Amino acid sequence: MICSTYWNSPIQLGDHHLARKFAQARWDVAYISNPISPFHFFAGVTSDLRDRFNTYRSGGIKDMDGHIWSYVPGTLFAPQNKPFLRSRWIYNYWQRLTLPNVVKVVSQNGFTEVDVLYFSEPRQAFWLDVIKHKMSVYRVADKYSSFLVYNREVQKLERLLAKSVDLVLYTAKNLKCYVDDMGPKRIVNLPNGVNFFHFANGNKHIPDEYKKIQRPIVIYVGSIDYWFDYDVINYATKSLPEASFIIIGPDKLARKQLIPRSNLYLFGKRSYTEIPSYLYNADVGIIPFNIARYPELVNNINPLKLYEYMACGLPVVATEWEELKEINSPAILYRTKEEFVQKIKDVLFTKPDKASYINFAEKQDWTKRFKLLEDNINMILSS
Numbered sequence: 001m002i003c004s005t006y007w008n009s010p011i012q013l014g015d016h017h018l019a020r021k022f023a024q025a026r027w028d029v030a031y032i033s034n035p036i037s038p039f040h041f042f043a044g045v046t047s048d049l050r051d052r053f054n055t056y057r058s059g060g061i062k063d064m065d066g067h068i069w070s071y072v073p074g075t076l077f078a079p080q081n082k083p084f085l086r087s088r089w090i091y092n093y094w095q096r097l098t099l100p101n102v103v104k105v106v107s108q109n110g111f112t113e114v115d116v117l118y119f120s121e122p123r124q125a126f127w128l129d130v131i132k133h134k135m136s137v138y139r140v141a142d143k144y145s146s147f148l149v150y151n152r153e154v155q156k157l158e159r160l161l162a163k164s165v166d167l168v169l170y171t172a173k174n175l176k177c178y179v180d181d182m183g184p185k186r187i188v189n190l191p192n193g194v195n196f197f198h199f200a201n202g203n204k205h206i207p208d209e210y211k212k213i214q215r216p217i218v219i220y221v222g223s224i225d226y227w228f229d230y231d232v233i234n235y236a237t238k239s240l241p242e243a244s245f246i247i248i249g250p251d252k253l254a255r256k257q258l259i260p261r262s263n264l265y266l267f268g269k270r271s272y273t274e275i276p277s278y279l280y281n282a283d284v285g286i287i288p289f290n291i292a293r294y295p296e297l298v299n300n301i302n303p304l305k306l307y308e309y310m311a312c313g314l315p316v317v318a319t320e321w322e323e324l325k326e327i328n329s330p331a332i333l334y335r336t337k338e339e340f341v342q343k344i345k346d347v348l349f350t351k352p353d354k355a356s357y358i359n360f361a362e363k364q365d366w367t368k369r370f371k372l373l374e375d376n377i378n379m380i381l382s383s
Contacts, residue, residue: 001118002127006033006052007063007070010269011223011249014141014171014192015120016306021370030104030111035073035094036122039085047269048250060109069109075100079123081151091153095126103130116377119165122158128165135254135380136165137373139190143178146297148226158182164257166380167212169373172323178300188376191327193366194307202276202312213244213265216283216348219314221248221275222305227297229290229319230257235337237261240344248278276312284347286310287318287331288340299323304330311361313354317343330356 001022003015013316015031022029036052052072055061060071076097077090084090095102099238120141128136136212138161143151162168162182169190170179179187210217218236224247237245237259244263247254251266258264263344279285287305289298299322306329309316317340318324320333332347336342 001029002033002121002124002180003119003238004034004121006048006053006055006072007031007061007068009048011087012272015139017193017195017366018118018139018370018373019068020064021196021366023064024281025370025374026119027067027115028110029064029068029147030106030114031068031070032106032124033070033072034123035075035078035098035102037075037078039078042093046252059105064312070107071102073098073108075099075102075104079153081149081154081337084325086151086153088153091123091157092126095124105130112314115381117165119161122154122161125157125164128161135167135377137169137377138165138184139171140175140179141171141192141302143175143300145178146294146300154346167376172300173326174300174322186376186380188372189362190369190373191194192302192304193369194304194311194361196311196362196365198272199276199279199308199315200361202280203274204280205277206281207274207277209265209267210278210281210336213246214242214263215244216242216336217244217246217281218284218286218344219246219248219278219282220286221270221279221308224251224254225248226253227290227294228254229288230254231232231290232258232288232337232340233264236341236344238262243344243348246278246282248275275308279312279314282314284344285312285314285316286344287324289317289319289321291319291321294361295321302327307361307364310357313352315347315352315357316345317379330360342373 001019005013019029019031040049056072056074060069075094079094111130115134117136120139159182162184168179168184168187171192189260239363246265248267248270251268291298302323316331318331320335332343334343
């Protein structure tokens with residue numbers, strides 16, 4: 001599996017969950033994430049970078065009773081949308097500069113030939129030519145062209161990958177046109193899902209931080225990037241001083257964009273195993289994405305966190321966007337910052353229908369998503 005986010009990341013994405021499902025089905029999985037280079041260290045050492053470096057230095061780590069081996073390549077130059085690093089040569093041949101050679105490392109760990117070559121990262125399309133495989137898959141989780149990492153070289157690699165693989169998966173229904181335009185052989189809509197057992201039956205103890213915070217608690221858990229609506233949070237923390245706003249996730253940008261207030265708490269990252277306790281003991285889950293500024297990106301998101309919030313019985317107030325309306329979930333949608341505040345108030349003064357949230361989430365379990373993927377894989381392998 002060729003993926004963008006490293007295995008032990010506190011932000012667990014669809015690739016992580018599908019890898020676990022493969023392992024549970026007794027597949028052996030090599031999980032290769034994006035490379036690190038000296039340039040990453042020049043930009044500053046973060047906990048994520050330390051974790052990735054440790055995985056690289058150790059030669060990879062094993063999980064799921066040895067069925068998953070994950071690795072972070074190390075290279076002199078990693079492809080990035082920055083001067084010099086965005087050159088065509090680096091995008092196409094960075095793997096030749098890996099130390100030790102990443103192809104040899106993967107081969108030494110037993111993956112010279114594979115049944116399925118799975119991609120979610122087009123910047124590693126070279127694996128199509130170096131690993132013998134029976135079939136290949138590209139999973140389009142978001143509209144790649146809407147991200148800051150996208151450029152002409154990424155476009156070429158993504159289109160090449162989509163045309164070359166046997167199957168292209170896409171999460172949001174809105175992505176179908178984007179995928180079709182790349183000329184794939186076969187496509188399947190495979191939405192994101194939820195590890196229902198992890199969230200519905202996870203740790204429910206009250207986190208120590210909550211014992212010092214006034215209720216009600218409004219919570220966000222996940223990536224906090226440029227598409228996050230900082231303005232709506234600044235407005236809400238001012239308008240609802242009686243509520244505590246908890247933000248969990250990598251918060252470097254949030255600390256620059258959010259106005260410090262006594263009812264705003266930036267907890268930073270928490271491990272995946274800890275998240276259920278924070279959600280279960282909160283009162284409202286929020287998904288405040290900036291649809292006005294980033295419509296192409298947001299309208300093509302099929303939100304994992306919606307399912308995770310609801311698996312914990314948590315009511316959800318979210319930005320209104322096309323995919324979220326298509327899902328037809330029990331989430332309460334807003335269009336303006338004033339509506340955002342009012343919807344939160346409405347939820348807080350209404351007894352939550354936890355059973356409907358949980359029932360909705362249970363239907364989105366990753367087991368069902370994986371069954372659809374495995375059926376398509378078996379169909380292609382047997383043809």
